[in-house]
Amino acid sequence: MKTSSYPNILHIWNTANIASELAYFMGDGHQVVARRRIDHYRMANIHENVSETAFPFGSDKFDILWFYLMVCIRQLGVNLLHVHGSNIMKHLRRVSSVPYILHYHGVDCRNSSPTSRAPLEEGAKAIIVATPDLLEYEFAKKPHYLPTIINRELFAPRDIPSNNRGLINLTPNQDIQETMSRLSEYGFGDVEWEIVQRQYDTTKRQHRVMYKDMAAHLAQYEYYSGLAWDGITRIWCKPDSKTALEAMSLGVKVVRYDGSVSSSLPARHYPENVIPKLRTIYDSVMI
Numbered sequence: 609m610k611t612s613s614y615p616n617i618l619h620i621w622n623t624a625n626i627a628s629e630l631a632y633f634m635g636d637g638h639q640v641v642a643r644r645r646i647d648h649y650r651m652a653n654i655h656e657n658v659s660e661t662a663f664p665f666g667s668d669k670f671d672i673l674w675f676y677l678m679v680c681i682r683q684l685g686v687n688l689l690h691v692h693g694s695n696i697m698k699h700l701r702r703v704s705s706v707p708y709i710l711h712y713h714g715v716d717c718r719n720s721s722p723t724s725r726a727p728l729e730e731g732a733k734a735i736i737v738a739t740p741d742l743l744e745y746e747f748a749k750k751p752h753y754l755p756t757i758i759n760r761e762l763f764a765p766r767d768i769p770s771n772n773r774g775l776i777n778l779t780p781n782q783d784i785q786e787t788m789s790r791l792s793e794y795g796f797g798d799v800e801w802e803i804v805q806r807q808y809d810t811t812k813r814q815h816r817v818m819y820k821d822m823a824a825h826l827a828q829y830e831y832y833s834g835l836a837w838d839g840i841t842r843i844w845c846k847p848d849s850k851t852a853l854e855a856m857s858l859g860v861k862v863v864r865y866d867g868s869v870s871s872s873l874p875a876r877h878y879p880e881n882v883i884p885k886l887r888t889i890y891d892s893v894m895i
Contacts (some may be wrong), residue, residue, distance in 0.1 A: 617890070618683055620700070621692040623713045624850045625819065626738070629757045630690075630886060633879045641679050676700065688894065694720070694728045701731065709893060711736040711754070714847070718840045722746040733893035739847035752889050756850055757882040758873055763857040766827045768871075774799040774831030774863075777851060781839035790835055790844075794867035799831050826855045834862045853877055 617634075619627035622642035631638035679696075680703055683689060689708035691697050693716035697708060710732045717725075717737070722745070729735055729748035737743060737751045774796070776787060784803060791797060817825045826832060834852035836845040844865050852862045857873040864870060875881055 616685060616687040617690055618679075618686045618688075618706075619690045619692065620679055620696050623692045623716070624756075626713065626756060626850070627690070627692050629759050629879075630882075632759075633757065633883050634886070639682070641675075641682050680704070688733070688890070692716075694725055697728045697731075701728070707733050707893065709734040709736060709889070711738070712742055712751075713738045713756075714742070714845075715838075715840065717742055717745060718838065722748075734889055736889065741846055752885075754885055754889070755874075755876040755882055756853060757879055758850070758853050758857050758877045760857055760873070760878060763823050763854045765857070765859045766823070768827060768859045768861075769830060771830050772798070772800055773829045774801045774833060775826065775829045776801050776803045776833040776835075778803065778805050779836050779839070782837035787833065787835055787837075791833060791863065794863060796831065796863055801831075801833070802829070822851075822854065823858060826851075826860055827858050830861060832860045832862045834864045836865075 617631075617638050619631050619638065619640040620642075622628050622640055627640045627642070631640050676699060679700060683704055683706050686706055689700075689704070689706050690711060691700075691708050692711045692713065694710050694712070695716065697710065701708075708731075710729060712735070726748045732749070735747050735749055735751040736754045737745075738754060738756050740753060743751060743753055776784075776791075778784060778787070788797070788801070791799070791801070832852060832855040834848055834855075836849055836852075837843075838845050846865050848856070848862070848864065852864075853873060855862050856870050857877075859871050861869050861871045
């Protein structure tokens with residue numbers, strides 16, 4: 609389900625491929641600029657609305673400078689910037705006069721103080737948060753809650769095997785023993801868990817499942833562990849990760865932070881429900 613779109617809205621950064629999905633379902637007029645060097649799972653290859661910048665030579669320092677240059681060029685003629693995380697705007701606001709909204713997805717908000725974010729948030733036309741827990745944080749203006757959009761075309765329901773196999777996707781600093789202990793406490797200790805460390809370093813030649821193959825990969829398991837450790841707040845995350853939501857969409861049994869199990873995607877994450885909310889936010893800032 610794609611809809612007609614507002615013209616000339618540029619999404620900057622592509623956290624968990626959310627910008628690409630929003631742009632895709634909003635329709636023509638939405639584009640995304642992201643960095644290829646940190647797209648470890650080739651998420652941007654799913655849709656054609658993403659322009660990934662990649663400096664052909666040199667270090668990461670030159671690559672990020674090249675990214676900002678491309679953003680400065682692409683913003684010409686744009687009506688609104690939809691910025692995923694505030695770090696980008698720290699530098700971009702010096703050379704941009706285009707109105708912008710800030711969209712926080714989790715760690716980009718939890719890993720910063722209200723004081724450090726305030727100047728950028730005060731200049732934003734609107735603030736969006738992706739999970740309900742972020743509504744409890746302090747912002748310069750009242751945030752809008754926009755549930756994480758899940759592509760139900762890509763993650764359509766499948767026949768999930770009853771094989772007692774499960775997948776654990778460890779976040780950085782997540783202790784496997786604590787994770788297994790918690791799963792056992794919830795009654796899932798006898799599941800045949802496969803443990804994978806989430807990878808962010810492209811220099812390591814380890815096997816990783818590309819995003820285009822993720823649905824088929826998740827559908828091999830009866831269970832998915834939604835237990836994720838937040839290394840910043842030092843607590844287990846209450847919000848479901850995007851991968852956990854995608855697993856639910858497939859019909860995989862997801863063990864959530866409190867031990868409950870869900871194998872169906874909550875309707876609030878359907879594109880047909882997320883997009884109207886985003887349109888309402890755009891309406892409020894483009895009057």
